[in-house]
Amino acid sequence: MDIPETVTVVWKLKETMDAHGVTRYAVQKEAKIAMNTLRGMYDGTTRRPDLDVLGSIIGALRRMTGQPITLTDVLTLEIGE
Secondary structure, three states: OOOOOEEEEEEOHHHHHHHOOOOHHHHHHHHOOOHHHHHHHHHOOOOOOOHHHHHHHHHHHHHHHOOOOOHHHOEEEEEEO
């Protein structure tokens, strides 16, 4: 069995929010977090996310969309060879 050489965590927040028609402003208000914090996650530039903030965003998205949004809707793994 070959072990992949690289595993990268990639943000999917933008795709999830866009798919549900949810704006950054609405999520920021519902999650009660700073816009700059949300913007970094949305743009995929945040490298060390705070778990409490992630929980707030996921909770906000669940309430706003009525869907069972989970961590895998916000972050994913890309496995390279």
